[in-house]
Amino acid sequence: METAAPIRRHRSFSFGRVWTIATGTLTQLVRMKVFAFMAIFAVVLIGASFAFADLKTEQELKMLKDVSFAAIQLFCMLFAIAGTAMLIPRDVEDRTLYTILCKPVSRLEYLLGKLGGMVLVLVISLGAMDLLFTGVLHLKQRTVVEQNVAELEYRPFRSQEEREKAVAEIIEVATQQGASWNLQAGMAAILAKSIVLTAVTLLVSTFATSTLFTIMVSLALMVIGHAQGLAREVLLDEADGAVLPRLVAGGVAVLFPDFKTFDVLDAVITGTVVPGVEVLKMGGLCGIYCVLYMLAAWVLFADKEL
Amino acid sequence: MSSVPAVSVEQLTRVFRVPGLRRREFTAVSDVSLEVQPGEVYGLIGPNGSGKSTTMKVLLGLLRATSGKCAIFGRDSARVDSREEVGYLPENPYFYKHLTGAETLEFYGKLCGLRGRELRERIGEMLALVDLEESRDRRLGGYSKGMLQRIGLAQAIIHRPRLVVLDEPTAGVDPLGSRQIRDLILELKRRGITVILSSHLLEQVQEVCDRIGIIFRGRMLREGSLAQITEVGNRSEIVLEGMTPELMEEIRALAAARGAKWIHDGHPRTTLETLFLEVTSAAAEAARASAGKS
Numbered sequence: 088m089e090t091a092a093p094i095r096r097h098r099s100f101s102f103g104r105v106w107t108i109a110t111g112t113l114t115q116l117v118r119m120k121v122f123a124f125m126a127i128f129a130v131v132l133i134g135a136s137f138a139f140a141d142l143k144t145e146q147e148l149k150m151l152k153d154v155s156f157a158a159i160q161l162f163c164m165l166f167a168i169a170g171t172a173m174l175i176p177r178d179v180e181d182r183t184l185y186t187i188l189c190k191p192v193s194r195l196e197y198l199l200g201k202l203g204g205m206v207l208v209l210v211i212s213l214g215a216m217d218l219l220f221t222g223v224l225h226l227k228q229r230t231v232v233e234q235n236v237a238e239l240e241y242r243p244f245r246s247q248e249e250r251e252k253a254v255a256e257i258i259e260v261a262t263q264q265g266a267s268w269n270l271q272a273g274m275a276a277i278l279a280k281s282i283v284l285t286a287v288t289l290l291v292s293t294f295a296t297s298t299l300f301t302i303m304v305s306l307a308l309m310v311i312g313h314a315q316g317l318a319r320e321v322l323l324d325e326a327d328g329a330v331l332p333r334l335v336a337g338g339v340a341v342l343f344p345d346f347k348t349f350d351v352l353d354a355v356i357t358g359t360v361v362p363g364v365e366v367l368k369m370g371g372l373c374g375i376y377c378v379l380y381m382l383a384a385w386v387l388f389a390d391k392e393l
Numbered sequence: 394m395s396s397v398p399a400v401s402v403e404q405l406t407r408v409f410r411v412p413g414l415r416r417r418e419f420t421a422v423s424d425v426s427l428e429v430q431p432g433e434v435y436g437l438i439g440p441n442g443s444g445k446s447t448t449m450k451v452l453l454g455l456l457r458a459t460s461g462k463c464a465i466f467g468r469d470s471a472r473v474d475s476r477e478e479v480g481y482l483p484e485n486p487y488f489y490k491h492l493t494g495a496e497t498l499e500f501y502g503k504l505c506g507l508r509g510r511e512l513r514e515r516i517g518e519m520l521a522l523v524d525l526e527e528s529r530d531r532r533l534g535g536y537s538k539g540m541l542q543r544i545g546l547a548q549a550i551i552h553r554p555r556l557v558v559l560d561e562p563t564a565g566v567d568p569l570g571s572r573q574i575r576d577l578i579l580e581l582k583r584r585g586i587t588v589i590l591s592s593h594l595l596e597q598v599q600e601v602c603d604r605i606g607i608i609f610r611g612r613m614l615r616e617g618s619l620a621q622i623t624e625v626g627n628r629s630e631i632v633l634e635g636m637t638p639e640l641m642e643e644i645r646a647l648a649a650a651r652g653a654k655w656i657h658d659g660h661p662r663t664t665l666e667t668l669f670l671e672v673t674s675a676a677a678e679a680a681r682a683s684a685g686k687s
């Protein structure tokens with residue numbers, strides 16, 4: 088008979104269901120045309136690659152990196168907040184959430200699916216921006232080298248040797264400031280920060296009463312995340328080893344995201360090599376924050392009356 | 394059949410906190426009990442605000458009970474796995490507008506653990522059942538209310554649940570559409586699926602339900618089989634075609650001779666709904682026939 092429900096053992100947690108919700112969220116965001124902002128990024132990037140043409144080799148490449156990283160970071164973080172803030176309220180308003188939660192889907196799976204969907208979107212958009220940026224930087228690096236070498240023609244060299252040395256110097260500077268794996272550490276930092284912001288925003292949206300509230304609170308948390316490392320240094324310096332301020336600072340760092348560890352962009356832009364351990368540390372911290380915030384979100388969401 | 398009821402609601406009470414400065418409370422459902430046996434179609438009727446949706450949400454574990462118990466096939470509603478066996482169509486649902494009909498069914502099918510060929514076949518079957526095959530690749534943003542309710546019904550039963558919960562399945566749907574939904578409910582019944590539905594439209598409930606409960610202001614006023622509730626025991630009705638005045642006289646005389654009391658005679662009226670449906674379905678038939686020829 089058609090009606091007989093096949094015996095399916097229910098598993099209390101299924102990655103399949105999380106993945107279904109994650110890819111569903113990805114589709115939703117893609118069809119809302121969120122990737123349109125990539126066009127704006129492309130314009131910024133190409134504008135930047137022409138804007139600083141009359142600076143010195145090193146400066147020119149640095150400025151291009153500076154502007155690009157700033158733009159990528161801004162896009163990713165704002166997107167993590169604005170995109171995530173609307174996910175749950177929308178499902179609640181449209182009663183889509185009812186149709187999902189009345190399937191054998193636990194609320195934790197739903198939350199993780201939403202987080203996963205945003206992570207997918209972030210990885211895809213960051214990946215695309217990274218590719219575009221690396222490509223432009225690579226081209227720029229080549230033209231800069233060609234131009235500088237061409238300019239050497241008008242300089243009198245005493246020997247061929249000296250000339251070769253000058254060319255080698257140009258190439259070295261350009262390579263150091265050009266496209267490299269070290270820049271990917273900066274991308275990793277941006278991704279990690281954006282994922283932490285996504286988790287925090289998801290947490291806020293489980294108790295927020297409106298999307299606007301969620302966005303404002305998450306923006307505030309983003310600012311705190313960037314400022315608290317500095318504030319802590321100053322305060323702890325003054326407190327000079329007292330225990331209480333240390334505890335308070337530690338508590339603040341757990342409750343609110345602390346982006347200090349992810350602060351590698353300046354180093355990356357000046358060409359300082361970020362050790363692999365630092366990248367692993369960022370990944371680990373991002374994971375810890377996600378687990379913490381998702382657990383809190385689960386506790387709040389599990390008891391939420393829909 | 395086993396003796397486990399498909400649905401059992403025992404002395405369910407649900408109190409809402411009314412938001413505001415004063416901690417006022419509002420009892421939406423008060424001491425409601427009901428039981429639905431497997432294979433039955435149960436109708437919960439009552440005016441807006443009487444607690445139908447609240448009862449259903451507690452049954453599905455979307456809301457907690459203030460007191461009392463709900464179970465689906467013997468499994469407590471609060472448990473996630475009780476939802477394996479149930480499909481739900483909420484009141485005025487909106488699904489993801491950006492998905493097509495087929496994608497919607499795919500999404501919900503996957504959430505229920507369907508995969509691969511089984512899922513594809515099931516999607517095809519469901520689209521055929523709810524008559525949306527032609528719109529399978531159109532986005533839901535462009536669906537009419539009736540189509541949305543039908544795709545909603547399809548997602549509710551994609552995983553072959555033994556119980557289907559429908560909250561006002563025909564609200565806001567035109568008569569033709571609501572007739573389609575009625576037929577679908579009868580089809581579910583034919584397949585042995587237990588259905589519990591709510592409505593404030595009495596005629597519709599009368600057409601499909603085996604048993605009904607009348608709920609008003611959170612209380613269950615009356616419950617029983619349709620026959621029990623509506624039957625007027627000692628009266629009968631005869632409808633004849635080709636009646637002549639002579640025959641009428643004969644029947645009257647016979648009735649009087651046997652001691653029966655004549656209460657009423659006249660011509661049965663077509664209800665406006667029946668008339669409307671006749672006219673529109675004839676037109677639809679004609680359109681289909683001419684489309685088939687060309």
Ligand SMILES: Nc1ncnc2c1ncn2[C@@H]1O[C@H](COP(=O)(O)OP(=O)(O)O)[C@@H](O)[C@H]1O
Pocket residue numbers: 393409410411419420421439440441442443444445446447448
């Ligand atoms: N979340 C809620 N908070 C406060 N009151 C609610 C809530 N949900 C429903 N109610 C109230 O409970 C009563 C019953 O609502 P409902 O079950 O939706 O009725 P029905 O489905 O029969 O129209 C209504 O008066 C409604 O205002």
Ligand SMILES: [Mg+2]
Pocket residue numbers: 442445446447484560561
């Ligand atoms: Mg209702």
